[in-house]
Amino acid sequence: MVDETADFAALIRELKDRSGLSYGVLAKRLHMSTSTLHRYCNGDAVPTEYAPVERFARLCKATPDELVEAHRRWILADGARQRERKSAANAANATAATTATATATATTAAATPPVPPPEATTAVPEATLAPGPTPAPTPPPAVEPEPEPESALPVTATAPRNRRRTTLFAAAAVAVVLAATALVPHFMSGNGGGDRKQEAGSVTSTGRGTPSSSASASASAKSTSSPSASTSPSGSASPSGSATAKSGASASTGAKSGGAADAAAVPLTVTTRPYAWESPCGQTYLVDRDAAKVPPPPTEQDAPSWVSALGAVSADSQYLELTVQGTGQDTVVLQSLNVRVVDSGAPPAWNVYEMGYIGVGCGGGVPTHSFDIGLDSIRPAVTPKSGQTGLPYKVSESEPEVLYITAAAASHDVRWYLELAWSSGTRKGVLRIDDQGKPFRTSGMSGRPQYGYSLDTSEWVPHQAD
Template identity: 30%
Template sequence: MPKDAVVEEFAALVRALKARDGRSYEALGRRLSVSASTLHRYCSGATVPEEFAVVDRLAVLCGADEEERRALEESWRRAALTRRPQQRAGTPAPSPSGLVPETPRAVAAPPEALPQPDPAVPRTRGRWARGVARVAGMVAGGVALALGAVLLLWRQEPAAVEPAAVEPAPFTWAAASHVWRDGCGHTYLADRAPGRVAPPPPAQDAAAWAGAHGAVHGGETLVRVSLQGRSAAAVVVQAVHVRVVGRAAPLPWRAYRMDEGCGGGVSPRHFAVDLDAPRPLARSVAGLDATGAEPRTIPAVSLPYTVGAADPEELLITARTEGCDCRWYLELEWSSQGRSGTARIGDRGGEPFRTSAAGARSAYTYDSVGRRWIAGAGS
């Protein structure tokens, strides 16, 4: 099947899933933690996702059964392979003009340039001279071949190094990065004057509010990751890592607090991350339930642990910084049925999570009576 036909076959399956659900690209994208434009590119065939997980989440969301999901994964695998250019072994890479350079060949000398036997030289000496001439000719030809090869390599553009194929993880995941502490406490940084900032939204609308204002998490980001196996086979999560891919000076924007202080009776167990550390680690921390007569400790997550189709798991990561505008990913090491790999988890659209230090700057809080933002204490 032609490459374009393979990609179109996969895109048609994705379009069929979207049509079955009936929701818009934006509404589905919010459920899948990808942008509407990214989902549209999958449906049009302009892009093939690097990992099957996002498409599998779409299939589950749209009610696809196990057989449909297997067919979808096989179609994705074929489409993903067509997007990795392959080159026959031993074939020179094309030049910038698109033409494959020819292999240099030794050019034969014209007949008149070849050495002629001297009648005055004895026969044995003539044979020796002709042998020397043949050896010299072969040496000259070899030099010409070597020189031609050097010139060819010098003129040829370096071949691009293709990344190794990534095996899909045997579990699906969904990440929510706009989680507020105790459901109400959070600080955002926004490059806007108070008069141009909408009132604090309900916690479930935080992602849309932050996107509309170009806001960034201030000082702390809470990420909730939901994991579920694709089949009955157990998947062992070996470790949780944090990879910081960018550090810059903290943003000088205004800070806006979503509450004036709130507290909850339960502090959930979580993984604490110090983004300012040279090598940030995800440290498992126990929780605390203070709603009863006696406080009760919630045991910390102990790695490794298993997930499956009937045994989902939820992780809470609390990442903090006091000194940078940090961009970072989560990476989960997994193993299952003799296979192993690492799943990279990012924000919507596959972008890294972003957290900027808020410092001791004055933070704005919202006056619900006067319906305006007012300057308050440090965040």
């Protein structure tokens, strides 16, 4: 973690020094404490979200390439922090499991009654087992052997009963130990929040891939030998199989279908920011509310909760930020990125609200790996922006890629998602990229009333686009 955090801190210190702005000025504009900003620049902490890093870099006049590099270094530093936390959690789980096992074993041993030694049945003198009357000096001609007294029978039957009882106690002890061992890791890991607080409105997607031939043979053998194995299509691996993991308090990922084995076979993840802004005032939203009932424009990091609370829809265009990263050392090739339209209709008759503020200038460059999608087309496609190269790209754990997608709609209300085809060695597959399990939604806004926010009156006022 030290190297990744140090590299990240070195970059933001360089941006800060070059800007000529003090810690106090930057902290005030970023709405954070000066001490927190000091910790970021000194490498003592890493932001849990990328949004403040991006705002910091833009305030320091970072170039598009520097913005991409800042994002890359933040991803690596944050990933190192997650690995460190997982290692600590695993160590705590192992310690707790060992303690629980030892406690259960000690409790079982204390509850098990002592077993009499085997000598107890063999060392008893014969005279005590069957005292009987003293025999006559001259035995009668027909004297039958005298039966053993009943008082001696419980002594000889003690050992078998003790052995049965001991067996039962031993079986119960094994069950207790196994239950304790299984439950403790569950309780320890059930924090409900994952390793870190994931940015609101972000989605981490994983998909299923085509397993290698040996893995396929193993899966086939298991399916044949198990009479209860599922034969439904959703349980079978295929080259085009895909799955999406919804966002949560964890950046935890998981496949919808195919199980843990399929998810583990996918060598990459895609983290999506569906409400990123290309510039501070470059985004508009359709909202089914009067201007008096709409709160002021949010900051970029608060846009997802603002959109969710109002049921807003991205208007005219939607700007997506996709961070693609490998999960191992193997290189993964991003083969193609395709658009899938779920539904298309007329735009809703709602009001349009422009982010930013009236009279305040906005700016922003075009970062590398930027793509356009024309959602009004009969067959929308992902096309590189002018002068930029398109897919295929290569990614790994240490070399992520950030893709910027601008999806435009002028005359339709479109619900859509993306499919990312990948390959790595003999494996290949497709990742579905959407908005927390739902399609993205982008709508045209032609002819709709438009509003801008005035800092002078602190209210939304009718505003016409330039």
